[in-house]
Amino acid sequence: MRPSIRRTLLLVVIFTLAMSMCVALEAAAKKTKVQVISWWDFTTSQPLIQLKTEFEKLNPDLELEYLQIGSKYADKMLVMIAGGADLPDAMMIAMDKIPIFANKGAIMNIDRYVKEDYKDEMAQVYPVVSDALTYNGEFYAMPRDITSKVMFFNRTLFEKAGVAIPDADWTWDDFKAIAKKMTKDLDGDGHADQWGFYFRKYMDAFTDFLMQNNGGLCTVEGKSLLGMPESIEAVKFLQEMCVVDKSVPTETQAMQFGRPQSAPFVAGRVAMLMGGLSTTVELQNADIDYVIRPLPKGKSRVNVAFVNAWAIPAGAKNPDLSWRALKFFASKEAQQIVLNTGMGLPSRKDVDTAGFLKARPDHKYFIEALDYSKPFPSPVYGVDFFALVEKEFDLMWLGERSVDDAIAAVEKEAADVLAGKF
Amino acid sequence: MKRKKRLHIAALYTILVSVALIMIFPFVWSVTASLKTRSQIYSGNPLDLIPDPATLNNYRKALSVLPFHRFLLNSLVLATTVPVISITLASMAAYSFARLQFKGRDLIFMLLLGVMMLPGHVTLIPRYALVRKLGWINRYTALIIPPIFSASLVFNIFFMRQHFLSIPRELEEAALIDGCSRWGVWRNIIMPNSKPAIATIAIIGFKTEWNSFLWPNVVINDFLKMPIQVGLTYLQTNVQSSWDILMAATTLSIIPLIVIFVCFQRYFMAGILTSGLGGR
């Protein structure tokens, strides 16, 4: 072997050793650690950072440590819990995943803790929250926040186009017309490169429209509502925007600007975006000049609310310790941070909203939205049902399949899928 | 005649250069895009390769959004430990197949060769279930141990055995007469005489592990333990990463292997020529 190769190998070995040392040093722990896993980036997420500080102030014996799973969170979590090793003490969980996790025994039943240790505080919590976090009448999670959606407008784009930002009582027709007006071919190559509106083709990004039209996606008990004429009409309305008006970019077009739903809006290529309070943080970080309005009014004013939550993974080493973290996250102090940092709307009525409304007058549409919010439907086999809908709708959004055809294909299998028949 | 020959050579070079351009273009593109500003990437002409203005900002961001240095280090650990252990085990086994007599030797050897015919995906799920039972999920052990015992170990055994058979027996017979043990012979005579062969399979092993994705993606959840390919896919979905940052990260993940390729090109080529049967 030539000396240069030997030297390279030696370097590699030294590097590897140094690396393992680093890992060993990091493992040397100090206080009792409470590990909390989420899909959020804890290094830059202000809410998570402030929650950690507050938690450690209130619990001097504990140290909060965040872990992150960036994508396919719920899948990875379920597999991780099934794997059993090195489980975190608490986990963030999306509301629609609570039934399936509870059903499979992947998260702990915390009803006992709630009844003993959170009884008095329960009076302060919005009723929609407790509906969302129970499974078979028992608690499985504590609220993280409430996400009610509003519409964001990119003020710069609207001013440039000379289009007026609508009033709070705008309708579906206004929405469709504005989206069309804001779609432009800037470089003149015959293809649009600025669009009026973008929504990710996931269930939670368009269920609002179905319910606003008095239709729906499915019931909590597991019955598909897609076959209702009202639902079909709503899907047709959206598909027309995508395919006929072309005022909504395709997934490929949107992905030019990055994977997140907000990316095309942040890049200044989409004029309207639906989002919750956390979207304001993203927009502020990116220095976007935005205006907030309620969602356009359909046949009825409905807003699909998401109640994201914290739960204890089944098999966590010390449930009592985990509960301390959960109780803290649902406390008045934590929920105040939740609101102040723009993580989401608070789950408790006793949180002070004066500062929030003063910061931006149009923040009031968030608070108002809570009044007409309905929970996102999450049956036990929702994951499988949503996968079915996404699969059958995929070509429909591209205009290669009719709405009736796609919905008929879903309806054919819906009953079986929602009953968990495989 | 001479003119015809010159024309012929010119034609050959035209083909060579144009194919080379296609082959290299994606790399050039990823490097130049990683140096561009976001607005140039989104609004500029895609054919305009020159970054204007050039910026290292994307690299700075790529390194700060996720623990990217850890991804690189994890991959380095993975891509060195797996081949080192695999080659050590393979050389031991290969030595006994090449030189020692024992019952069932040929049968065992045939059984092992069968592993090379086996596509890896058949064992993906049971391996995962096994690792889960052992409590290795999200640990370095899961990242390193199962990949050692795969078709590449068998290929390494096969490869080393062929090589050992080409080493003259006289070399070790003298040592054995002098009272040297079989282990001593293996360590002091056989292995030092096999350096080019070892380098060849070490390089292939490094490449395979550096590029491995499916298995680490399934067993590792924690950012601090992720190898680079898995980390890249997480960066792809991160809220803060747009294409400029992603191209910087992609470039960072490709460069180490290209450097190693340039340094050890000859072993790479040798590796392919001999792995024709290896089914990898």
Added chain:
Amino acid sequence: MQRLGGSARQVRQTLTTWSFILPSLIGLGIFVYGSLVYSLYISFTSWDLLTPARWIGFANYARAFRDESFIQCLYNTVYFVVAIVPLGIVFAMAMAMVLNKQLPGIGFFRAAYYVPSITSTIAIGMVWLWIFNPDQGVLNAILKLVGVSNLPRWLESRVWAKPALSIMRLWQVSGYYMIMYLAGLQNIPNELYEAAEIDGATGWQKTRYITVPLLSNTTFFATIMLIIEVFNLFEAVYVMTEGRPGGSTNTILYYIYAQAFQRYRMGYASAMAWVLFVILFVITLVQFAARRRKEEIGF
């Protein structure tokens, strides 16, 4: 005494022998052969990782052949084999013939052609994702420049997504097989060409009647390896399309992965893995049989 000593030495010898080989055997026994048996067992059960596995016999296998998505994956895979294997072999062989010439700078070209095949599919897949972008991508910019008016939507279109993935994979794997052919070419004795030249053979005739037939061994192995490689198409799908649009780029391995690790259907996924294994095994056997027959009739 002497017998005893002899047997002690024998025992020690046996111990030495096995100590060389046992670590590998145990590891492979558990992680390969053990896994294989375990996999077969899982394929006959319904198992979601969380609740205990339930024996359901052949139901998973029966389901696979009724599952439209799985059939679609099989079709897609056949498409990819037809699109990638013959072209890949031709490219690799042609490139090797050119690179076999002793020209200045040939080393650089060999390296350049080979580099794509050492690069990770995950990383370079992200670059290709951008190249194929219908609006901002380089490929369509070039096509537009040369006057193509109806630009393909590539990964977004049901028609063009498969060709796009095939192009990307062809770009990536050709270099590897080129090196295999290069080695094969160097084994062809020069005298054959010299003799042919004396007989007045043209360049094309030399290629057709000497080079290609004498490379048949390499072609045989390259074809088998390439088919296996295409059947295992996964990472490009993972980063570039996730099987979209409308499942038109879904491959068997990606579908197995999604069923196992996104839908927790371990039994069903294992059954499909076995179906894939059997298909590959049969293809390889058929190829070997065909080759033997070809040799018997003296090609």
